[in-house]
């Protein structure tokens with residue numbers, strides 16, 4: 001994984017990431033079926049979600065980052081003692097890793 005920007009993330013950008021498009025939109029959502037670069041929707045598809053579904057974030061994190069917690073490569077689901085995490089979840093440390101890599 002090559003970093004796009006090799007500098008630490010200033011707080012202003014962290015702020016912007018919270019209010020603007022989430023990097024997890026780069027992948028489609030396994031939960032609501034939103035396409036790549038499209039926002040997540042509610043089950044009725046009538047309303048857009050301000051944030052991507054957690055499942056989508058996990059899917060994105062899985063593709064983006066290695067896990068410092070359970071030591072898996074990008075594309076490999078997180079596990080705990082060999083058992084995959086519930087709902088395809090990813091470890092919090094991996095989530096942080098992916099966000100920092102994306103920023």
Ligand SMILES: [Zn+2]
Nearest residue numbers: 029032040053
């Ligand atoms: Zn979704």
Ligand SMILES: [Zn+2]
Nearest residue numbers: 067070078091
């Ligand atoms: Zn993990």
